Amino acid sequence: MTKATYSISELANEFGVSNRTIRYYEEKGLVQPRRVGQKRIYSAADRVRIKLILRGKRIGMTLKESVEIIDLYDPEHNNEEQLHSLINSVRDKRRRLLQQQQDINDMLRGLDEVESLCQQALSSQHLSRS
Amino acid sequence: MTKATYSISELANEFGVSNRTIRYYEEKGLVQPRRVGQKRIYSAADRVRIKLILRGKRIGMTLKESVEIIDLYDPEHNNEEQLHSLINSVRDKRRRLLQQQQDINDMLRGLDEVESLCQQALSSQHLSRS
DNA sequence: TTAGACGTTTACGTTAACGTAAACCTTGCT
DNA sequence: AGCAAGGTTTACGTTAACGTAAACGTCTAA
Structure with a gap:
C-alpha cells in the first residue's frame, strides 16, 4: 500500500538527501x-516529482532541465502549434539522452578493459610466484 | 592523418567550448x-584528455570524477594491493554508470510515451476537421 | 608601421545547488 | 511543568566551473 502523505524527513530519508x-x-x-499548520505535507504526486528530479540529477541535468521534462507529461498543450513544439522539444531531449547513452557505453567499455588488464596483471604475478 | 599539435583555439572550436x-x-x-614562447601547444594526448573530460561532463560528472576515470588508464599500479583497489574503484564507477543507463532508459521510454500521445492528439484533430 | 588576429596573465564576477547556523514554534511524553 | 524530537523561517556561507574585462605581448599582411 503506497502511503498517501509524507513528512519532509520521510522523503529526505527515503531519497538520501537533506531536508x-x-x-x-x-x-x-x-x-x-500542502500545509497543515505550518508543516509541509507531501502527497504521492509530490513524492514522484521529487523522485524524477533526483533521477534527472543523477544523469547530470540541472533542476530546470528536469522540470522541463517532467512538465512534458502534463497536458497543458491544446492547439496544434503547441503540440508540434512539444514534439520538437521531446526530440531534442531524446537526442541528448542518446548521446549520453553512447558516452556511458564508451566509458563502460573502457572500464571493462581496465579491469581485465588488472586481472591479467594479477594472475601473472601469481604465476611468477609459484 | 591526425594532427600532431593544436592551438588552444583549435581545440576550443573543435569541442565547442571557450578558450x-x-x-x-x-x-x-x-x-x-607544452609551451613555445608563452603559447600553449597541445599534443594529441592532451586533446584526448580534454575530449574525455568533456564526455564526462555530458553525463554529469564533475571534472574531478572524470579525471579519476581517466587516471584509471595509466599504469601507475604495480603491487597487488593497488591492483585490487583499482578494480574496486572500477566496479564503483561501473555501478554508477549502470544506474545512469537505467535512468536514461526510463526517461527515453517516458519521452516515447509523450510523443505518441502528441501524435494521437494531432491525428484526432485532423480527423475531426475533415 | 600599423592594424588585426591571436595569444597571454591577473583578477574580480556569476550561477546553481545546496550547507549551516540561529532563533523560533508545536506536540507528545514523563 | 519541562524537555526532546520534530518542524519552521531567515539569512549568510560555500563550491564548482567557468564568464568577463583589462592590459599586455607577438606576428604578419597590407
Missing part, C-alpha cells in the same frame, strides 16, 4: 506541498 | 600542454 534540499526545491517552485 | 574553459582545465591540473 534543506527538499525545501530548496520548493523555493524554486518544483513542488508545492 | 577560458581549456585554460581552466590547466589551472586544475587536468592537462599540461
Whole structure:
C-alpha cells in the first residue's frame, strides 16, 4: 500500500538527501506541498516529482532541465502549434539522452578493459610466484 | 592523418567550448600542454584528455570524477594491493554508470510515451476537421 | 608601421545547488 | 511543568566551473 502523505524527513530519508534540499526545491517552485499548520505535507504526486528530479540529477541535468521534462507529461498543450513544439522539444531531449547513452557505453567499455588488464596483471604475478 | 599539435583555439572550436574553459582545465591540473614562447601547444594526448573530460561532463560528472576515470588508464599500479583497489574503484564507477543507463532508459521510454500521445492528439484533430 | 588576429596573465564576477547556523514554534511524553 | 524530537523561517556561507574585462605581448599582411 503506497502511503498517501509524507513528512519532509520521510522523503529526505527515503531519497538520501537533506531536508534543506527538499525545501530548496520548493523555493524554486518544483513542488508545492500542502500545509497543515505550518508543516509541509507531501502527497504521492509530490513524492514522484521529487523522485524524477533526483533521477534527472543523477544523469547530470540541472533542476530546470528536469522540470522541463517532467512538465512534458502534463497536458497543458491544446492547439496544434503547441503540440508540434512539444514534439520538437521531446526530440531534442531524446537526442541528448542518446548521446549520453553512447558516452556511458564508451566509458563502460573502457572500464571493462581496465579491469581485465588488472586481472591479467594479477594472475601473472601469481604465476611468477609459484 | 591526425594532427600532431593544436592551438588552444583549435581545440576550443573543435569541442565547442571557450578558450577560458581549456585554460581552466590547466589551472586544475587536468592537462599540461607544452609551451613555445608563452603559447600553449597541445599534443594529441592532451586533446584526448580534454575530449574525455568533456564526455564526462555530458553525463554529469564533475571534472574531478572524470579525471579519476581517466587516471584509471595509466599504469601507475604495480603491487597487488593497488591492483585490487583499482578494480574496486572500477566496479564503483561501473555501478554508477549502470544506474545512469537505467535512468536514461526510463526517461527515453517516458519521452516515447509523450510523443505518441502528441501524435494521437494531432491525428484526432485532423480527423475531426475533415 | 600599423592594424588585426591571436595569444597571454591577473583578477574580480556569476550561477546553481545546496550547507549551516540561529532563533523560533508545536506536540507528545514523563 | 519541562524537555526532546520534530518542524519552521531567515539569512549568510560555500563550491564548482567557468564568464568577463583589462592590459599586455607577438606576428604578419597590407
